[in-house]
Amino acid sequence: MGQSATRIEGRAKTTxxxxxxxxxxxxxxxxxxxxxxxxxxxxxxxxxxxxxRAVPGVHAVITGEDIRKVLPHPYFGPAFHDQPVLALDKVRFIGEPVVAVLARDARTAEEAAALVDVSYEELPAVFDAVEACAPDAPLVHDELRPGGTFADLKHLSGRRATNVALEYRLRRGDVDAAFAALPHVFTHTFTTPAIAHAPLEPVVAIGRVADDGGLIIDSATQNPSIVRLEVARLFELPEAMVQIRTTFLGGGFGAKLYPKLEPLVAACAVITGRPVRLALSMEETFLTITRHASTIRVTSGVDADGVIRARKVEAWWNGGAYADIGPRVTQKSGLTAAGPYDIDNVWIDSRAVYTNLPPAGAMRGFGVPQVAWAYERHTDLMARELGMDPVDFRRRNLLRRGGVHHTGTVLQDTANEEVLEELARAMEWDRPLDPGSGPVRRGRGVGIAMKAVVTPSTSGAVVRLNADGSASVMCPTVDVGQGSATVMAQLTAEALGLPDGRVRVSHADTDTTPYDTGTLGSRSTFHVGNAVVAAARAVRARLLEAAAQMLDVPVDDLDIHAGEVLVRGGGPRVSFRDVMVSRLGIQAGHITEASEFTPDYDPPNLDTGQSERAAAFWMSGAAGADVEVDTETGRVTVNRLVIVGDAGRALNPELVRTQLTGGAVMQFGMTMSEELRYDEGQSTSPGLGFYKVPGILDVPPMEAVIVEVPQRDGPYGAKGVGETGTFAVSPAIANAIQDATGADLTALPLTAERVLSAIRAAGGSS
Structure with missing residues (x-):
């Protein structure tokens, strides 16, 4: 542990x-x-x-009514059963699937699809989340039908006459009384646009009917177990009759979580009796799932000493036409929406709202980049008004280890203080910065944020010691590029005492790998890692028992090192293989152990959000930016970006650094250029030709700083960092722009036009 082991799939990927x-x-x-x-x-x-249907090579043309013949209740979704496999009776956004054309090849299917004629009677539509909450807003759904996939959403019940799918509430203290007694009260409203995940491998699935009548689906999915659960429910099959298989993914970032294409390809396979493949284009992937657009209003009361005493946050999440996992995003980001600060009085309302736009769901950060954009811009604006240094203001108000979070949970292993201090050190914050002269001005800014890992959730693992002394891990984590297979091999080798190269990690397959909630929310290292370590230690214990019989010594006298069992004090050493051979007399058999890990969880009070154990662990991340701004054009150049993240313990430091910088690069694009734009529901940024993901030459010089405060119940002290680098990038850059120019920025992305407009509004150069 703690070594930057080479990624086990690196050579295969790069070749x-x-x-x-x-x-x-x-x-x-x-x-x-x-x-x-x-x-x-x-x-x-x-x-x-x-x-x-008349086009040569077309095998079938399938509508929603055809789907209904094989699926009596053809609606799916992890939070609400609201999304039809193909549109039934109504459509709710531009781009919704209405008809599936199946042909001998993709070109023929595409030509035939262009000949399908669908007629509509248009209905009033709503596109803004705040407007959709109005009493007279058009209703996207006549009735809301919650699903039952997640324990923390089971309280939801069917509702009518509303576009609000879920409203998360947190109440602590008396916010209104505090505001009335405080000398400084600040209110600001911030917005973020819808964002595309843009994985290089678009969403894809292949469905077929198995010989026994079950279903086999090969899918680029991040959570095969949940997809199996939903497909089995839809087709009224035992879970054992549904197999979901995957391999390495060409990126995911949340776009490939929960059912996407699997219900459709499975239904088409059942109807036709043939395997069916559906691979979306990048433009279609943009229409399938997005990151939530948000509107967030933050009000804070500050006392005469610069201490934040009260905060009220109201957040509206534009969930699009179907809920996907949006209610959980609303809930989990809502509980940290007041920021990493020690505030006595907190009021949070966080709403998941239906609109007539493409569905929004999970994306790297799970809503925290949006709320952090709001509360960290708000923090700098307050510090500026109060005449305080932004870092000192944060130090004065920071929620430290051992403190009580707004949810009522005691923070035991967080590293907010260390992360902020490492950021200040790396940014040389105490050293004066030359602001420049003339039209190009220079500034710097910081931001810090925290996130609760998605809880509750469960992960399993199976570890097998083979007869030759090598180990196999049946691991449900999907490697989407984060290097999880490498880390699970490291954990297994450490727990078993095996040298490098003696562990193989299998791909997720619901027929062979255990249940896992999903590769999401930075949970895999902690949850699956704990299950892997427990299973490996159980294998180790059985191996030592066999070795004790072989060597005729007590188990307590034995130890393991580098694939050998040794007797303490200089006694004999035997290889794992020799011990395994001693069991059966030949090189055969294996020792297999399984483990399942579910951390403690205290369901929050639905009225107050209070919980003694709201999350299994908390992530802390910060960012600092040094920028130059051309005040005549609004062009921003980021000279340096510093990313600081708490890893608990860095099991593989190089993977941790690349996770931090990888997340920061994604958020950098969403800060400076990325935006899904719509005109009355019609996308005006369809695909990568219009949607501006940064290229390698656009990425600024970047430094990743790892903070290690061991997570006491993590595997060897580790926690996840897959999202940590995303949290504070946007506010850090905007705060730096304001430091340079006085521009008050409240909306993303920070395009040259938007920056120039803000400079002019602040009375700067035109």
Whole structure:
């Protein structure tokens, strides 16, 4: 542990030998293409598929009514059962799947899809989350039907006459009384746009009917176990009859969580009796899932000593036409929406809202980058008004280890203080900065944020010691590029006492790997890692028992090192293989152990959000930016970006650094250029030609700083860092721009036009 081991799949990836689901082909496979809605909200009045069916090579043209024949209740979703496999009766956003065309090849399917004619009777639509909460707003759904996938959402019940899917509430102290008694009260409103995940491998799935009548689905999914659960429910099959398989993913970032294409390809396979593949284009992936646009209003009361005594946060999350996991994003980001500060009086309302836009769901950060953008810009604006240094203001108000979070949970292993101090050191904050002269001005800014890992959740693992002394790990984590296979191999080797290269980690397959909530929310190292370590230690114990019999010594006299069992005090040493051979007399058999890990969780009070154990662990991350701004054009150059993250213990420091910088690069793009734009529900940024992801030459010089405050119940003290680098990038850059120019920025992205407008509004150069 603590060594930067080489990624076990690195050579295969860099030489192009890794197989992705997107590259798979199955004999007899049909290619599917989807006909999508051209209107934002409408009743379907007719579907003419005859011309498409007549195209040579077309095998079937499938509508929602065809789906209903094999699925009596064809609605899915992890939080609400609200999304039809294909549109039924209505469409709710531009781009919603209405018809599936299946053909011998993709080109034929695409040509035929263009011939399908769908007629509509348009209905009023709503696109803004705040407007959708108004009593007279058009209703996206006549009735809300919650699902039962997650324990922390089971309190939801069916509702009518509302677009609010979930409202998370947190109440601590008396905010209104505190505001009335305080000398300084500040209110600011911030917005973020919808964002595309843009994984290089678009969303893809292949469905087929198994010989025994079950379903086999190869999918680029981040949580096969949950997908199996939903597909089995839809088709009224035992879970054992549904197999979800995956391999390395070409990126995910949340776009490939929960059912996406799997219900459709499975239904098409059942209808046709043939394997069916559906691989989306990048433009279609943009229409399938997005990151929530948000509107967040923050009000804070500060006393005469610069201490924040009260904070009220109101957040509206634009969930689009279908809930996906949006209610959980609303809930989990809501509980940290007051920031990493020690505040006596807190009021939070966080709402998941339906609109007639593409669905929004999980994305790296799970809502925290949006709320951190708001509360960290708010923090700098307050510090500026109060005449206080931004870092000192944060130091004065920071929530430290051992303090009580706004949820009522005591923070035992957080590193807010260490993270902030490391950021100040790396930024040389105490050294004066030359602001420059002339039109180009220079400034610097910081931000700090914290996130609760998604809780409750469960992970399992199986570890097998083979007869030759090597080990196999049946691990449910999906490697989406984060290096989880390498870390799980390291954990297994450490727990078993094996040298490098003697552990193999399998890909997630619901027939062979245990249950896992999903590769999401920076949870895998902690949850699956704990399960892997427990299973490996159980294998180790059985191995030592066998060695004790072989050597005729007590188990307590034995130890393990580098693949050998040794007797303490200079006694004999035997290899793992020799011990395994001693059990059966030949090199055969294996020792297998399974473990399942579920951390403690105290469900929050639904009225107050209070909980003694709101999360299994907490992540702390900070960012600092040094920028130059051309006040005549609004162009921003980030000269340096510093990312600081708490890893608990860095099991593989190089992987931790690349996770921190990888997350920061993503958030940098969302800060400076990325934005999904819509005109009355119609996307005006369809695909990478219009949606501006930063290229390698756009990425600023970057430094990652690892903070290690061991997580006492983590595997060897570790916790996840997959999202930590995203948290504070946006406010740090905006705070630096304001430091340089006085520009008051409240909306992302920070385009040159937006920055120039803010400079002019602040009375700066034109």
């Amino acid at each position: 192009g030998r890794v197989s992705y689901v997107h590259n798979m082909s199955v004999p007899g496979m049909l290619e599917a293409r989807v006909v999508r809605s051209l209107v934002a909200h409408a009743t379907i009045t007719g579907i003419d598929v005859e011309a498409a």
